[in-house]
Amino acid sequence: MKFPRLEDVDLAGKTVLVRTDLNVPMQGGKVTNNNRIVRLLPTLEYLMKKKCRIVLLSHFDRPKGKFVPSMSLAPLVDAVSEAMDGKEIQFGVDCIGPAARDAVAKLKAGEIVLLENLRFHPEEEAGDANFARELASLGDVFINDAFSASHRAHASITGIAAYLPIAAGRLMEEELASIYSIFSNAKKPITAIVGGSKISTKLELLENLVAKVDNVVIGGAMANTFLLSQGHSVGKSLVETNLKATAKRILETAKKKKCNIILPVDVVVGQPDATSNACVGIEHIPADQMALDIGNETIRAISDCLATSKTVIWNGPMGLFETRPFDVSTMMVAREIARLTTSGTIKSIAGGGDTVAALAIAGLGGSFSYLSTAGGAFLEYLEGKTLPGITTLLEAKNSKPHSGGKIKANA
Ligand code: ADP
Ligand code: MG
Numbered sequence: 001m002k003f004p005r006l007e008d009v010d011l012a013g014k015t016v017l018v019r020t021d022l023n024v025p026m027q028g029g030k031v032t033n034n035n036r037i038v039r040l041l042p043t044l045e046y047l048m049k050k051k052c053r054i055v056l057l058s059h060f061d062r063p064k065g066k067f068v069p070s071m072s073l074a075p076l077v078d079a080v081s082e083a084m085d086g087k088e089i090q091f092g093v094d095c096i097g098p099a100a101r102d103a104v105a106k107l108k109a110g111e112i113v114l115l116e117n118l119r120f121h122p123e124e125e126a127g128d129a130n131f132a133r134e135l136a137s138l139g140d141v142f143i144n145d146a147f148s149a150s151h152r153a154h155a156s157i158t159g160i161a162a163y164l165p166i167a168a169g170r171l172m173e174e175e176l177a178s179i180y181s182i183f184s185n186a187k188k189p190i191t192a193i194v195g196g197s198k199i200s201t202k203l204e205l206l207e208n209l210v211a212k213v214d215n216v217v218i219g220g221a222m223a224n225t226f227l228l229s230q231g232h233s234v235g236k237s238l239v240e241t242n243l244k245a246t247a248k249r250i251l252e253t254a255k256k257k258k259c260n261i262i263l264p265v266d267v268v269v270g271q272p273d274a275t276s277n278a279c280v281g282i283e284h285i286p287a288d289q290m291a292l293d294i295g296n297e298t299i300r301a302i303s304d305c306l307a308t309s310k311t312v313i314w315n316g317p318m319g320l321f322e323t324r325p326f327d328v329s330t331m332m333v334a335r336e337i338a339r340l341t342t343s344g345t346i347k348s349i350a351g352g353g354d355t356v357a358a359l360a361i362a363g364l365g366g367s368f369s370y371l372s373t374a375g376g377a378f379l380e381y382l383e384g385k386t387l388p389g390i391t392t393l394l395e396a397k398n399s400k401p402h403s404g405g406k407i408k409a410n411a
Contacts, residue, residue, distance in 0.1 A: 014139070096134040150387045203243050233287065266279055272292065293329050309340075352378070
């Protein structure tokens with residue numbers, strides 16, 4: 001893949017917009033896993049050496065185009081600063097308009113400002129060209145270092161390139177090179193493990209994935225929609241009732257493509273506050289409870305499947321791993337993959353903010369062949385899709401004369 005890297009654009013002394021993904025796991029206003037921040041440091045260090053003024057752009061969660069205080073990026077200022085040995089990080093209370101312009105104007109060479117959540121503006125997710133132009137007006141160069149958000153044709157991912165020279169950041173480069181090198185030479189059988197809670201965004205990806213891999217393990221809240229599609233009642237579980245038909249179709253496609261699907265045969269039910277828990281067969285999920293983890297028999301089936309696999313891809317925790325005892329299956333599957341990777345039996349890639357956080361809790365992140373910062377984007381990339389953000393990089397026309405940077409914003 002040929003795309004511009006940091007070395008290919010003139011950065012010295014420039015104001016550089018860096019699209020990052022600071023959508024990190026948080027609890028009670030505190031960052032619980034800083035992997036995405038740490039992985040961003042090589043790009044920031046390079047830009048600081050080049051005496052750039054650095055403007056960090058990111059989304060956080062899904063505020064749906066409105067200001068939602070609990071989804072502010074403000075708490076990330078301390079987390080980024082901490083990861084950079086206490087370096088001062090400025091904050092701009094908006095990502096466009098006068099607040100953004102003032103915050104950027106105050107920057108000196110080598111300084112960093114983090115601007116507020118892009119998704120507080122509906123134009124971001126709509127891929128609005130004017131919004132992209134306003135963002136672009138804040139800097140001279142655009143760096144995409146958000147592989148994990150590059151499956152979205154949002155203004156800050158694909159739009160800014162129309163106005164500024166662009167390049168991939170170090171993390172983007174590392175993600176593309178590492179995933180490509182493992183997946184292009186992947187030994188079969190290949191097993192994909194998919195779980196987590198982002199059912200609506202990830203379920204449809206499975207339809208293409210079943211054509212690419214030998215086994216698909218479905219756990220986490222994702223499994224509930226499949227159980228429902230097979231006629232089981234899932235009580236108060238997290239589920240997407242309107243995706244029942246899609247789930248059914250995916251199972252049919254898998255059969256046609258001779259992809260073996262492993263669904264839970266038992267689950268741990270209870271309440272999210274963990275006041276109760278019990279392992280039951282999938283035909284016995286109580287009407288007033290939630291399936292919050294997969295059960296022992298299912299874990300055994302997954303272990304058997306892993307034992308015959310050569311390549312394992314994992315996105316999405318198998319249960320509500322943040323709350324004991326619903327972390328059991330996620331930890332056991334993590335340990336098994338780590339053991340097989342360490343012994344040289346398999347190659348393994350895990351991706352996703354929460355998946356990587358779960359591996360950090362287990363102390364096993366280092367035992368996987370590669371950890372991606374991406375969840376959904378990583379699955380789409382493996383599916384063989386061209387991600388909009390990557391296409392934008394591949395099609396970069398940096399050699400063409402551009403405006404030289406500053407375009408007057410009309411805000
Ligand atoms: P990632 O960030 O790794 O891409 P997701 O964001 O899709 O993964 O999902 C992670 C979340 O899914 C975790 O917060 C976890 O608690 C939740 N989860 C997993 N299984 C269940 C379940 N059965 N019920 C409710 N939440 C679940
Ligand atoms: Mg997540």
